[in-house]
Amino acid sequence: MSKARSSVARSGFVHLALGGYTLLALFPIFLVVANSFKARAGIFSAPLQLPNATTFSLIGYQTVLKQGDFLGYFQNSLIVTILSIFLVLLFGAMAAFALSEYRFRGNTMMGLYLALGIMIPIRLGTVAILQGMVATGLVNTLTALILVYTAQGLPLAVFILSEFMRQVSADLKNAGRVDGLSEYTIFFRLVLPLVRPAMATVAVFTMIPIWNDLWFPLILAPSEATKTVTLGAQMFIGQYVTNWNAVLSTLSLAILPVLILYLIFSRQLIRGITAGAVK
Amino acid sequence: MTTIDTTDPDAVAKRPVRWHIAVFLAPAVLIYTAVMILPLIETLRLSLFNVVDNQSIFVGFDNFKVLFGDDRWSVSFWNALKNNLVFFLIHMVVQNPIGIALAALLSLPVLRLRGFYRTAIFLPTILSFVIVGFIWKLILSPIWGVAPFLMDLVWMKSFFGPWLGKPASALVTVSLVSVWQNIGIPMMLIYAALLSIPDEVIEAAECDGVTGWSQFFKIKLPLILPTIGIVSILTFVGNFNAFDLVYTMQGALAGPDGSTDILGTFLYRTFFGFQLQVGDRSMGATIATVMFLIILAGVSLYLFVIQRRIRRYQF
Numbered sequence: 080m081s082k083a084r085s086s087v088a089r090s091g092f093v094h095l096a097l098g099g100y101t102l103l104a105l106f107p108i109f110l111v112v113a114n115s116f117k118a119r120a121g122i123f124s125a126p127l128q129l130p131n132a133t134t135f136s137l138i139g140y141q142t143v144l145k146q147g148d149f150l151g152y153f154q155n156s157l158i159v160t161i162l163s164i165f166l167v168l169l170f171g172a173m174a175a176f177a178l179s180e181y182r183f184r185g186n187t188m189m190g191l192y193l194a195l196g197i198m199i200p201i202r203l204g205t206v207a208i209l210q211g212m213v214a215t216g217l218v219n220t221l222t223a224l225i226l227v228y229t230a231q232g233l234p235l236a237v238f239i240l241s242e243f244m245r246q247v248s249a250d251l252k253n254a255g256r257v258d259g260l261s262e263y264t265i266f267f268r269l270v271l272p273l274v275r276p277a278m279a280t281v282a283v284f285t286m287i288p289i290w291n292d293l294w295f296p297l298i299l300a301p302s303e304a305t306k307t308v309t310l311g312a313q314m315f316i317g318q319y320v321t322n323w324n325a326v327l328s329t330l331s332l333a334i335l336p337v338l339i340l341y342l343i344f345s346r347q348l349i350r351g352i353t354a355g356a357v358k
Numbered sequence: 359m360t361t362i363d364t365t366d367p368d369a370v371a372k373r374p375v376r377w378h379i380a381v382f383l384a385p386a387v388l389i390y391t392a393v394m395i396l397p398l399i400e401t402l403r404l405s406l407f408n409v410v411d412n413q414s415i416f417v418g419f420d421n422f423k424v425l426f427g428d429d430r431w432s433v434s435f436w437n438a439l440k441n442n443l444v445f446f447l448i449h450m451v452v453q454n455p456i457g458i459a460l461a462a463l464l465s466l467p468v469l470r471l472r473g474f475y476r477t478a479i480f481l482p483t484i485l486s487f488v489i490v491g492f493i494w495k496l497i498l499s500p501i502w503g504v505a506p507f508l509m510d511l512v513w514m515k516s517f518f519g520p521w522l523g524k525p526a527s528a529l530v531t532v533s534l535v536s537v538w539q540n541i542g543i544p545m546m547l548i549y550a551a552l553l554s555i556p557d558e559v560i561e562a563a564e565c566d567g568v569t570g571w572s573q574f575f576k577i578k579l580p581l582i583l584p585t586i587g588i589v590s591i592l593t594f595v596g597n598f599n600a601f602d603l604v605y606t607m608q609g610a611l612a613g614p615d616g617s618t619d620i621l622g623t624f625l626y627r628t629f630f631g632f633q634l635q636v637g638d639r640s641m642g643a644t645i646a647t648v649m650f651l652i653i654l655a656g657v658s659l660y661l662f663v664i665q666r667r668i669r670r671y672q673f
Binding site: 090093094096097098100101103104105107108110111122123126127166169170171173174176177178181183189193195196198199200201202203204205206207208210211226227229230231233234237261262263266287290291292293294298309312313316323326327330333334337338341342345348349352 | 395396398469470476485486493502504507595622629654
């Protein structure tokens with residue numbers, strides 16, 4: 080067998096394997112979205128076909144938009160996710176700067192203390208967190224969720240950002256000091272803009288678990304006014320188990336925003352992972 | 359570094375208090391301590407107390423004795439722990455090898471459509487457990503019939519069954535759905551590790567006639583062992599506090615007949631209460647403490663034993 084032919088066969092095998100797995104990864108999602116645009120009869124008679132003139136129907140979406148307050152849930156999820164990311168980035172970058180820039184007693188201990196949370200999941204403290212939120216009257220508020228998610232995101236943010244901040248040139252900061260800039264100005268004006276790519280990576284890493292979390296919304300903020308999309312979809316589907324149109328449409332609505340964000344930011348995300356943040 | 363870092367003792371003594379360090383650290387440390395560390399400690403403390411006549415009294419390790427030995431609790435606990443172990447083992451045996459294989463294929467030189475495959479295979483990982491759980495519940499549902507239809511195409515229809523409804527197969531099915539969702543994480547981390555192997559190493563191997571399979575097993579695999587270690591410990595921690603997927607697919611009771619109950623769902627039912635069961639804070643804290651100790655043991659084993667034995671290569 081010639082070398083060229085064996086390499087064709089090899090690349091054929093590689094594409095077969097990767098393509099096969101891609102199909103396995105995408106097919107379930109495709110199936111749900113495609114069937115959400117069909118009437119009930121179409122869903123059951125020809126689940127694998129794209130919606131056509133006879134089976135097309137928006138009845139599922141109409142039910143969902145009439146019954147559930149999905150816009151409200153979206154708003155809650157957006158508020159919680161955006162504010163948490165903002166606080167994680169701001170406070171995380173400040174702490175990372177302090178740890179990477181100054182030598183002081185207890186620096187290493189402080190770094191280790193903050194890194195504990197990377198491996199120990201915050202969920203294990205739920206019993207006492209709920210107790211604390213009840214005591215401070217924060218149950219069923221978005222503030223409770225924002226506080227928890229900020230605490231959850233900080234350890235990894237401090238860890239990644241301090242790695243990057245060590246690489247910022249010391250000459251630049253010292254030049255700033257010679258010019259009489261305060262430490263705060265040096266941080267906000269000189270250092271922060273330079274670590275922007277790392278901040279974007281941290282933002283994406285922080286965002287996914289917050290948007291997708293079911294545990295804390297279920298326990299800390301299950302009221303109608305504070306439900307997030309994940310919890311809303313979970314409870315709505317639970318109620319409408321037998322209404323297949325509504326279930327499929329709810330799932331599609333929950334997939335859509337994540338899918339759009341992913342297609343926009345997937346490069347950033349993949350570059351972040353492959354940049355050696357975890358080595 | 360600041361210029362104050364001199365070794366001259368006089369300079370250190372005269373150094374003014376650098377308030378800005380405190381200001382930079384304070385917000386992160388305060389929130390982290392108040393919302394994460396203190397509740398964790400409080401949860402550990404609560405596991406040593408129990409409520410008798412509306413009063414919290416110190417009971418030592420009695421809660422643990424009840425959890426491990428009293429039939430009302432221990433049957434569910436050991437069942438959940440056993441299921442959780444199976445859940446973890448299935449991830450280690452199925453998810454990580456397939457993840458490594460996909461990463462190895464993706465990192466081959468001159469591969470067309472690389473970006474597309476990478477983006478597509480990672481997509482399920484960013485979806486929430488709720489979405490993934492319901493999608494697969496629908497697909498595996500005998501009512502809809504998509505799964506039997508697809509199996510018919512490959513002449514395997516006779517093997518189809520209502521897997522989620524049978525105690526013998528439900529746990530494996532849920533675990534495989536979780537594998538389907540999470541496979542992107544090992545794939546990406548190992549893909550990154552494979553990319554960071556310098557070309558010279560690969561070229562040297564090729565000069566010595568080491569190519570293809572043997573190149574992967576003899577050259578690349580030893581070099582990515584540290585990453586495989588990280589992936590394993592991430593899988594361990596993730597699996598032992600998993601909850602969402604089982605809750606979504608099988609409900610808080612983790613049926614049928616508790617066959618998919620893992621520590622996360624057991625903790626939820628215990629401390630939050632469910633249906634006729636009233637929430638029990640002390641026992642909830644006890645279960646959380648056990649989970650904490652399990653995760654701590656796993657992480658310590660990794661940090662102090664496995665990570666130190668793995669050879670690292672510096673390039």
